[in-house]
Amino acid sequence: MTKIKLKDALKIYREKVSILKKGYAQERFRLHYLISTFLGDLFVDEITSVDIATYRDQRLESINIKTNKKISAATVRLELSLLSNFFDVARIEWGFCEGNPVKNVRKPKAPPGRDRRLTSRELKLILRYCHNHRNSELQSIIVFALETAMRQGEILSLKWENINLNQRVACLPDTKNGTRRDVPLSLRARDMLLRLGQKQTGKVFTYTSSGIKSTWRLMLERLEIHDLHFHDLRHEAISLLFEKGTLDMMEIAAISGHKSLSMLKRYTHLRAQKLVRKLEAPKQKGRAAILNNLVPYPAEIFVRNGKFVIRILDFEKFEVEGDDYEKTVEYAQDKLLRKIILEMKYEKSVTAPDQYLEPVPQDRITMIDPLAETHFDTLI
Structure with missing residues (x-):
């Protein structure tokens, strides 16, 4: 020996x-x-x-x-x-x-898998930052990750000769699992490639692994977004595939490249959110559809020229003011309720809460519930 x-x-x-x-x-x-x-x-x-x-x-x-x-x-x-x-x-x-x-030897207990989801507000902040970034590739990389569920390494090694824009398929000849994989491209993913200027051969993106890592870290620091990894974009993309409800687990595995279906079981809890609507009796579905949209919204409350001012942050130019605090809150409730109902009436997509981009101090924000009987006791 x-x-x-x-x-x-x-x-x-x-x-x-x-x-x-x-x-x-x-x-x-x-x-x-x-x-x-x-x-x-x-x-x-x-x-x-x-x-x-x-x-x-x-x-x-x-x-x-x-x-x-x-x-x-x-x-x-x-x-x-x-x-x-x-x-x-x-x-x-x-x-x-x-x-x-x-x-x-006993191995340390395996930690639970990350379940960090990207919020709508964080996505808006990131996309706005990317739009103004000196390197236009950054926006394409992030959107591409969210649309395809591809790993960072797979995206950065992507080559033009392995992309068929007519059929909207990207071929990954050598993946982490050692197998070839064809990834379907959504229209948005295809557009992200076209905006770069199509070529016959060569790498699609010039970013290196260390380059995207430092750019990602700097972006999160400037946007004050915490505990978000680039790999979380893959988790978000797979979560969205499950939430659409149009693909089964085998089809999603073919897109994501998971060899073991047990790795995808962590996403099955998302199906429960889809079952909520099915639990409602047929006569209650219309009522549930309305109530699902009547939820609290973040609002900024402050005093201006001796009057109480309330701004619902997710709606542009949504502001009420009054001399009496409690009546001003009630007025904001009524106006918020009317705003949501009108969006539903004209078949618009109802604005979801907490998507505002303004940097408002947290101590000036409270939640306005359009259906609450009173806010006064909870806001003082």
Whole structure:
């Protein structure tokens, strides 16, 4: 049996095994960290499950320098998975050890999948920012992600020769799962490509992975949008596909590229929202349709020239004022109710709440309910 330290064996693994993987860029950083730990100075055949467990516990207590938070369980699980794969290769192919000590160690509990949804207001802010951005590709990339559910890497590696604009299909010859995938393009997705200027060959987008990462981070900082990852756009796109209700799970999997349907089960809760309307008795459907639109809207309340002023933020030029606070609130309720009913009467899409773009201080915002009997007690 060959006697070799883990740090040296991991370098061999990096050069012969890891470099062939699609996720090599990420795995390279994990290997670099593992080489620098106390495990790196141990001989491969002498590492025990106790050593692995010790590494796991120490790693879970360590701090991520970038976020100043503890290392996540997901990160540690990925590192243990990498170590486990290394020991299997080292045992079977290289004869560096006789067993895999990682297999006997408990893995940190897997965190729940992210369920971050993009709000209508956030989408409007992002699209307005992209429209004014010096690089017109940014808007196309973000809209394309929301329309196709493609991964960031798939979008950035997209080539013109793999796109058929007439049939509205984008071919991904080499995906994360290692399989070819054809992605249908909506009219909006196609328009996002056409605005760039169609070419015969070459990459569609010039952004690099690091470039889009820094641009995304700067945009969120300026817009004051928190905890939103670029990958959340893929989650949002898949959620919207489910909410449309026109595609079954197999069809959505074909678009998104999920090999396992179990990965899509996290989205099945969205179907419950569609069932709400079906639960209503036929005679109640009309009533439910009206009441679904009569919901509270955010409003800014302030004093101007000695009068109380209320602005419903989601409607342009929607403002009422009065001398008496309670009567002004009631007037705003009545006007809001009339506004919503008129939008429904003329078959317009009723404006949803919380889509305003103005930077209004939160301490000046309250919710105006068009159906509430009184607001006075709740607003004072």
